[in-house]
Amino acid sequence: xxxxxxxxxxxxxxRQLNSPKWSDQKGDEDFNSLLLLACRICAVPTAILTKNVxxxxxxxxxxxxxxxxxxxxxxxSLAGDDAAPLGQLFLLGKAPARLTDDQxxxxxxxxxxxxxxxxxxxxxxxxxxDRQKAFYENIxxxxxxxxxxxxxxxxxxxxxxxxxxxxxxxxxxxxxDDYEYVAxxxxxxxxxxxxxxxxxEAKNTRKEVRWEDSLxxxxxxxxxxxxxxxxxxxxxxxxxxxxxxxxxxxxxxxMEEKQAALVKQLSSRNTKLTDFCSxxxxxxxxxxxNMSMLADFIEASEDAGEQKLLISKLRPxxxxxxxxFNQLVESIQISQDLEIERKDVCLQDCIKRTIEGLxxxxxxxxxxxxxxxxxxxxxxxxxxxxDSIIHNLISNSLKYHYPGRKPLIxxxxxxxxSKIVLxxxxxGLGIDLNKHRDNFFKIGKVFHRHPNAxxxxxxxxKTQVEAMGGKIWVExxxxxxxxxxxxxxxxxxxxx
Amino acid sequence: VKRLFxxxxxxIFVYLTRKIIASTNCRSIIIEFTDxxxxxxxxxxISHQPELQPDVIFLDLSMPVMDGWEFLNEFGLVxxxxxxxxxxxxxxxxxSPQEVERSKSYRxxxxxxxxxxxxxxxxxxxxxxxx
Numbered sequence: 001x002x003x004x005x006x007x008x009x010x011x012x013x014x015r016q017l018n019s020p021k022w023s024d025q026k027g028d029e030d031f032n033s034l035l036l037l038a039c040r041i042c043a044v045p046t047a048i049l050t051k052n053v054x055x056x057x058x059x060x061x062x063x064x065x066x067x068x069x070x071x072x073x074x075x076x077s078l079a080g081d082d083a084a085p086l087g088q089l090f091l092l093g094k095a096p097a098r099l100t101d102d103q104x105x106x107x108x109x110x111x112x113x114x115x116x117x118x119x120x121x122x123x124x125x126x127x128x129x130d131r132q133k134a135f136y137e138n139i140x141x142x143x144x145x146x147x148x149x150x151x152x153x154x155x156x157x158x159x160x161x162x163x164x165x166x167x168x169x170x171x172x173x174x175x176x177d178d179y180e181y182v183a184x185x186x187x188x189x190x191x192x193x194x195x196x197x198x199x200x201e202a203k204n205t206r207k208e209v210r211w212e213d214s215l216x217x218x219x220x221x222x223x224x225x226x227x228x229x230x231x232x233x234x235x236x237x238x239x240x241x242x243x244x245x246x247x248x249x250x251x252x253x254x255m256e257e258k259q260a261a262l263v264k265q266l267s268s269r270n271t272k273l274t275d276f277c278s279x280x281x282x283x284x285x286x287x288x289x290n291m292s293m294l295a296d297f298i299e300a301s302e303d304a305g306e307q308k309l310l311i312s313k314l315r316p317x318x319x320x321x322x323x324x325f326n327q328l329v330e331s332i333q334i335s336q337d338l339e340i341e342r343k344d345v346c347l348q349d350c351i352k353r354t355i356e357g358l359x360x361x362x363x364x365x366x367x368x369x370x371x372x373x374x375x376x377x378x379x380x381x382x383x384x385x386x387d388s389i390i391h392n393l394i395s396n397s398l399k400y401h402y403p404g405r406k407p408l409i410x411x412x413x414x415x416x417x418s419k420i421v422l423x424x425x426x427x428g429l430g431i432d433l434n435k436h437r438d439n440f441f442k443i444g445k446v447f448h449r450h451p452n453a454x455x456x457x458x459x460x461x462k463t464q465v466e467a468m469g470g471k472i473w474v475e476x477x478x479x480x481x482x483x484x485x486x487x488x489x490x491x492x493x494x495x496x
Numbered sequence: 497v498k499r500l501f502x503x504x505x506x507x508i509f510v511y512l513t514r515k516i517i518a519s520t521n522c523r524s525i526i527i528e529f530t531d532x533x534x535x536x537x538x539x540x541x542i543s544h545q546p547e548l549q550p551d552v553i554f555l556d557l558s559m560p561v562m563d564g565w566e567f568l569n570e571f572g573l574v575x576x577x578x579x580x581x582x583x584x585x586x587x588x589x590x591x592s593p594q595e596v597e598r599s600k601s602y603r604x605x606x607x608x609x610x611x612x613x614x615x616x617x618x619x620x621x622x623x624x625x626x627x
Contacts (some may be wrong), residue, residue, distance in 0.1 A: 449561060
């Protein structure tokens, strides 16, 4: 036990205890009797107990009167057997310059009791704190959300295993920011950029920021999180923390996407239904009206010659009705026949067959057909559909050639991402798409005065393309020509 | 004598309409066009000759090249230049209420007639028979 008198005015700990003033504080009364005993032994009016903490000491307890002036002070270091000093005992007053051996030994007994009491108290307090810490950490760690806490400079103060499951990475990130972390994990820096932008938004607007982000997990599945960052301020309005958390909403997202797809499908069906009503109204009702009017006249007529003439006019009407009806039935079958067999079809062969079938027309017009199938020469598709599509497009180009101009038809394939786009262009009549874009592929729509134009071809082509998940569109300039594009759905075999 | 423009691409229907008009004994001259563009072009050519302009136009909706709706849009622009007050009837096989509704947005459309044409209606439109 050290016993060295010092001047209270010069003792750094006593000076530290004056702010806030130790004498105004009540302190821990459990130490009162021991401190009073120390006062008696040494015959001083006042005793103060302090506890050593990192970087200084804190006031624990006091006993006795507050002296008006203290000239002298005994400072006793309260050390355990082996450990660093736990605290200090100060005895203030006009004490004798020297303590007797009896006083010293009595005082050392008091000090031992103070040490054990301090130990007991600090031990239980630490334990309590530890238990509390474990309790809260457990909650944060077990929550099925990602939690991260940042300081005002966007450095990590805490992350839970929901955010980073690997313990090593979780330890690494504390005190670091996202830029250091993406470098450490060899990840894409854009993640750090976007997180920093959100952080600054929360910091600058002083409001919660919400967003959704989607990333692929190591298995390649798209995982979507709803993320929030909200700033926490102290009493003075200074930013102290930003808490971020993310909730996995992948299930909800998948559900939403399914619903959106369903809505799209339904609205497309609705459009088809409206189209169908219009087809029935225009294309089926028109020949029926003609037939019934013809029948009325036949009934009313008494002239056999006239009757015969009228009957002869029935035939083309019936043929037309039949034709329209068959086309409609066929298009419905195409839309519903989802099990139709796909095969790898060689485009070159398919085009060759079509050209052979159209040879008389090609010869008559002196038409030239160019092919460039280098990008994709094989398409996985129902062969009869592909035949029909190619036939319709080439025969259209021939049918609507520009008078006096030799038809030049150019057929090409292109690869876009994983899809094949087939294009058929000509130098024919062309069409004003500003007027006709909406009607272009509709049944019974005819844009040129041609005896064989019935408005079935493109309608069937569109049906055959869309039934297999593809897309068809057109570009055209009146007097210059037309180019059709067909994008075939994903299932592609690469050209060999 | 009434001048009638019949704009319809269906030859059978045109033939039958001619027969019906003939059977009403109304005196009339029928001029046929197989699509809106041909009719519009002709109207342009006769814009300074009121005696050649029609009293009545029967207009089909579903036609190649220029359909009835496009014709209505163009006719709306041409009409103020014509010297005559022309009655325009849509004559369509369509029974779609949307199309009837749409036709009402054109002030100069007198009526929407659904095929087949009835003799009584023709009578009403082109006037009294001769004797």
